[in-house]
Amino acid sequence: MKVKMWLVALLLISVTQMHAEDSALQAVLSQNGLQKASELGTSWLQNHIGRTTLPEVRGKVDIGIGSVEYVLHDMSIQSCVLPVPSVAFSKGTGVSLQVSGISISVRGLWNLHFGIINDDGWFELDVYAISLNTVLQLGSEEEHVSISTVVCSADVGSVHVNFHGGASFIYQPFVDMFSNRIRNEIRAKICPAFQQGIGGLESHLAAMPVAVKMGSYVYMNVSLTESPLIKSTGLELNVKGEFYSITSPSEPPFFPKYFEVPWREDYMVSLGASEFCVNSAAYAFLSAGVLQILITDDMIPKASPIHLNTSQFGILIPQLPKKYPNMPMQVQLYASETPLFSFNKTVINVHLLASAKAFAIGPDSAAIPLFRLDVESSISAKAYTDKQLLKGVLEMKNFTMTLGSTEIGDFPIGPIEGMMKFAVTTLVLPKVNALLKDGIMVPFVTGYNISNSVMTIENGFVAIAADISVP
Structure with missing residues (x-):
């Protein structure tokens, strides 16, 4: 989701222009422009991330004398430290993105079921030192910009979970024992979630019309005439640009x-x-x-x-x-x-x-x-x-x-x-x-x-x- 918004900001800066037949409109985004787009996207996400509601999580934990079924729900992000990522053009491919030092604090409700025992309360989840390294490939498909993930790796420094309410004082020691498992589960889900976001962006780009109204009388064809040209110093988009x-x-x-x-x-x-x-x-x-x-x-x-x-x-x-x-x-x-x-x-x-x-x-x-x-x-x-x-x-x-x-x-x-x-x-x-x-x-x-x-x-x-x- 984070990278999705950074890329949306990048593409919005340059998508009203986008070589062939021969193109009539061209746009070049430099390394300085890419970094600025990253800063703008990070700022936007920092201001809006507090409105994000996370999906519920269900699972089981074996505590030796049986399995505890749990549900974490009504989760929302309370705070987020989101450093500006390091972005660069990957010649002939697209954009490489590296970000480290992300920390997120989540608050939500929990429900537990163990045998005949049902319990509930609220919890705090803090995830520290999240890092993400990825390379995105930019191309063209049916005259639209296409985007896909070539490489993705992620890591999580540490995770702390505190349960409150109910008999949380009983469960908390077991939660601490399994914090490393929670950390690994979060790490394993970062890249799939990121790739899902990129897939959503790809679908959005594919659905964008190539005919854009420019007032009440004319429209402009903004379809790509060739794949984006990517060098180590910038990105060039070439658009038909005909009215x-x-x-x-x-x-x-x-x-x-x-x-x-x-x-x-x-x-x-x-x-x-x-x-x-x-x-x-x-x-x-x-x-x-x-x-x-x-x-x-x-x-x-x-x-x-x-x-x-x-x-x-x-x-x-x-x-x-x-x-x-x-x-x-x-x-x-x-x-x-x-x-x-x-x-x-x-x-x-x-x-x-x-x-x-x-x-x-x-x-x-x-x-x-x-x-x-x-x-x-x-x-x-x-x-x-x-x-x-x-x-x-x-x-x-x-x-x-x-x-x-x-x-x-x-x-x-x-x-x-x-x-x-x-x-x-x-x-x-x-x-x-x-x-x-x-x-x-x-x-x-x-x-x-x-x-x-x-x-x-x-x-x-x-x-x-x-x-x-x-x-």
Whole structure:
């Protein structure tokens, strides 16, 4: 149970990311990270072990003049000294774990039956100097992480049992005589109990879904693309990391490429995401119909020189108010193709193709199509991390507009293009850059904070190395 919780903590730190086909997400847990996971798991177990209720124990003891049948029940752990284990990666295998000096104090009730005599009371059981040495093998089975016990040995220093109540003063000398037997029985049960816990963890991992919802519109495939890579300095997990639309899942028209996240042994965790991961998310959101917005006049700032009204648009499109005078307008803005991200050594580039359909709203609230404008734009971003914040700056690299279709006749789009470019460069980007200057919280595993983070943008992927802590 103890080791189970330590391993759960370890896997939770790195399981939201987990090489192939080619993986799109990679995570590296260093020796420092493994030790930190062990410390966190030990602390958690130390705080929760007092709530543990132990199963009853039944048996017989031959005292020379007959056998005493006993039942120990309603047992609970009163205290536990739980040293932080020594953990290390076992190259090519998994994780070795050694812990010594565990002491446990248990309190419970006893019932005895000897001939016609029935007796009961309460007892205290103290177990000292428990040690456990084990090696766990990590692998993959049906795209899940698998875990099994390769080696396990345990020892118990000493055991003291004190009976109270009833005629315990009669039984206590016999209990003392058999304390070494009790010690051997406890020692014999440690590894089977540990292996049972590992088996439970294995079943839990096997049952974990490979499709994880990431909000209301998309999910991500977190299946392993290969077995964990284990070196003496760390553990690498490689995950498919592809996003899909929940309503209309389909493969994107591009493919993952091999990348390798740098192993940063001076940081606890390193995470890497490829262009494919990000672009598959954009494709999934596009397939889900999310990348669009209906713009109405009440969304336009009051200080704007032009509002969504056909008469006001006469300044830009003279024939519009002649055909549809003084009518409110709406604009449906949407991505016409998948926005594509590329990572190019310190710079993130985004290429976006979008369209804007304009409508006049008639007296009967019917939407009358007017024209469609097609936009091609590209933005570059420089980003970095500061503690747990993502900061950076965006820059417009290109913005071009063409008239895609029209129901009101051709018109020059230069003035509209100039107005939109002005709005983006003087209103939209400054607001976004102000937000990025203050920083956006970096998403991470729930319940953990990151510190000492460093973000690097490489060719084809972005990586973050960081230390972890509990709030």
